[in-house]
Amino acid sequence: MPRALRVSAALAALLLSAAPAAAQSALAGSEWAPEIIEGQPAPAGVEIFILFGEDGSAAGSGGCNRFTGGYAESDDALALGPFAVTRMACTGPAMEAEDAFFRALQSTRSFRRAGTTMEFADDQGEIVATLRQRNAD
Secondary structure, three states, X not given: OOHHHHHHHHHHHHHHHHOOOOOOOOOOOOEEEEEEEOOXXXXXXXXXXXXXXXXXXXXXXXXXXXXEEEEEEEOOEEEEOOOEEOOOOOOHHHHHHHHHHHHHHHHOOEEEEEOOEEEEEOOOOOEEEEXXXXXXX
16 A cells, blocks of 8 residues: 555544544434323323434324424433424314423423433423333333
8 A cells, every 4th residue: 555545544544533423312213202291191092292303303293283393402402393283173182282292392492311201391491291202122
């Protein structure tokens, strides 16, 4: 191998080894269902969840309507949305839970994850939702 090529290969290896590792998302590829929304238990039998994509997308169901948008995380900071939401009509506990879930998503500014449990908190640090991971091994 020519000397210049050896030096270039050695320099490239040195630069790659010194480069910081890409930040790993704590949420990418995970799916979560709320257990508690705004202090109230999530209603049984109502399909509410959020799925965090590998590409920064977020999608799910509020119980009546599906939503899609994005998310950004850094350490424990979390920004959700904006979300595009379908406009299906429903009533009763499903609609009440959906309204509460969408308010919780909108007010979320940080998260704390411990295994298969995660909490969303607002800008005051108040817990707005507690979720359980649905796709945990």
